[in-house]
Amino acid sequence: MRSPGKDRQVFSVKELNRYIKMMLEGNDRLQHVWVRGEISNFTHHSSGHMYFTLKDADSRLKTIMFASYNQRLPFIPREGAKVLACGNISVYERDGQYQFYVTQMQPDGIGSLYLAFEQLKKKLEAEGLFAAERKRPIPRFPRAIGVITSPTGAAVRDIITTLQRRYPAVPVLLYPVLVQGTQAAPSIVRAIEEMNRLGEVDVLIVGRGGGSLEELWAFNEEAVARAISASAIPVISAVGHETDYTIADFVADLRAATPTAAAELAVPHHLELKQQLAYMEQRLYRSLNKRLESSRERLNRLRRSPYLTNPRRQLLLQPAERLDRVKEQLRFKMQGRLALAHERKMRLDKRLAASNPKEQAVFARRRLASAAKQLQVAMQVLKKHKSQQLVSAMRQLDALSPLKVMQRGYGLVYDEQEKQLIKSVAQVEIGDILRLKLADGRIDCHVWSMEENKHGGTGNDTEL
Template sequence: MFPPNEAKPDGQGQAVLSIRDLNRLIKRKLEGEPLLQDIWIRGEISNFTHHSSGHMYFTLKDADSRLKSIMFSSYNARLPFLPREGTRVLARGSVSVYERDGQYQFYVTQMQPDGVGSLYLAYEQLKKKLEQEGLFAAERKQPLPRYPHTIGVITSPTGAAVRDILITLKRRSPSVNILLYPVLVQGKGAAPSIAAAIDEMNRMGEADVLIVGRGGGSLEELWAFNEEIVARSVYASRIPVVSAVGHETDFTICDFVADLRAATPTAAAELTVPHHLELKQQVAMRTAHMQRALVHQLERQQERLAKLRRSQVLSQPERMLQQPSQRRDRLQEQLVFRMKGLVASQHQRQLRMERRLESRSPKEQASLARTRTNVAAKQLQQAMASIHRAKAREWEATLRQLDALSPLKVMSRGYSLVYEEDEKKLVRSVHQVQPGDLLRVRLGDGKLTASVWGIDSTESGSDGETREEKQG
């Protein structure tokens, strides 16, 4: 009944399964049931956790039961909305067992909001996401061309919206070119169709402005214009985009991203091109204004010409030369006066320079140098004499000190120095000589050669008395 590695018979011949083997067996049973491998489940999300790994863990519940569920990051990355606590959803997936816990789970591969309330939740979440990314920013919106030559219309080829747009464009501007790009505006595949049309119109580059829209409908019917793929195509468009989706009360993501939102398709056509009768009226008004301006300018120029004819420049030109002649005379007088002052100033400067040169002549400088040299020589001689006298006194004091410390001076008072025979070592103790040794005795006035005949030493005994030892 069981594979050998999954069952172990007991002593009575009955198979005994491990918990792991049992969970694995149940898992194979569930995964072998085709009905449980691709099913849709409707329920409300609770205990929702978006793990740091990207996986989503939650419970699907209804009024009577609960089901543990998981949606791996590879699947939830494509969700058009962010699941939250209490969101009602339709989930698609398979049923299997998590072997470690022995718990069966629903493995979700697709999920979508259930009902209009959930669609509105998905709409709000995508709107908040794109707004945070800056897709609605006013500073990146492009202005519409004032007088477009070609209008690109991206909508369904059937229905009232396309007729309203075409009729309004031709009524307001008969000369405008219209490029109609038919797309799906509702149902599966509508959003990719609209996005592809916007991209293709940009690639062609023939249109000056794009009208993207459709007629009114429910939230589900307008949902293609709430898809992220459409919003990003509108945002990336180099051609200005006018969004014309639904009625005046309908707002879609496309409206917020577009460069201009129109309340209806008809209003989009009116905002895109000016009315030809209005243009003719403006041209007539500006023509009349230019004519009045030219007449006024001509009158001003005629008046100016009449004033010039009456002016003294033309009627009495010689009077125009009198004032410049007088001014020339005054300038000439000022020039002469300033030149005299400049000459006198330069003369005084020359005299000052001559006096300075005389005071700095080489002869005068040499005389001053000789005087300074003589004074310095006398100061040097005096300083040398003073130094010589000071050094002489210092020398004499040193000699007196050396003479006072000289051994010869001491010997002149009756002292002598006794050396060994070679006169290299001074005899300081009787223990340095023996009877018969020759000694050199130096006196104050000469030297003597002596022989040791005897030695007397004075030593202190243990009893404190002095004992003399004589050797002969």
């Protein structure tokens, strides 16, 4: 193996990686460079750092964005999003791998502010801050109106002028705030909270005149949206022109197309109120006249009433006539009730007579005599039947009696002790003593010879 010469420099791995890192970081073209690509393998680490890969159709670039930079992003990166990223190319010495260290990033093809607007809108809508049921009605006749806007813009002049023209009696409290720039959102939040703390107004108008999305951005901040949502005083949002929509418009209890429209929605017009009062006065006058006429007609009817024209007839004679009719109805009803009671008594008497113990005893004796007679007849019939059965059984038994058979010439053959009935020659041997029982006596026999019938039946050669 060839060893390096004395004039050659030998690097350690760490030294070589550090040298390459210095070369890359010293190249101006690789510092503050913009790269377009698609996010893949995105990981938002618990430390706050973001690790991902920027890729296109032909290549990959490992990328990292530290928490100190990504916390200022106006949108949340997602897997597959196409972005424009600005940063520096350097080497991670430990792995010897070059990486893209991003310091700022924005969506490719869509403005970052618009994407941040859409993401915050979806988030707050999911939390229910835009729900119609949580929006409060605007008081019809507010005692005082609070205006939160810039003190120098055209919006405040339009609002105050419109309020004084439509409803001169209402006091207006102006809380001047910044409506543009990085400090605008905290200024608006403080104004809403202070107005709620003071509690001197019934309606808040929050807004400004028209402008670009960047100029109106303070009203798209999450802090402003949550302050409007938390306000105990109903809020009218009046931001920009009719075509401008902000997050504040969605969260507010009422959205006005312009600051002037907000003032018109906040108070009624005094001329319209005068017209309504005149109309109500006419209705009240007509209603009172109608009621007076109705009362006059009722009084005339009372004057013509029979109770006033002929009180004796109405108060004495007619009640006496009604009393007679009531007496007649009462008498008729009492007679009906007496008839029903008499009929019910007759039914009860019949039931009582049927339940008399004496009558029940006579009836029971009759039933007992009848039952005894029936039992006697049944016993006679049963006795006759059983006697006939007994005679029949005796005849059958007599017909089956062995004595009847033996009277016809048959006998029974037993062994000598009369313990066993002989039915076959196989039970007898030559020399055995047998006893033959006949119908009129007994014969003792001695077996001298015997012959078994091979074909069944009785053999003729047996000798006893």
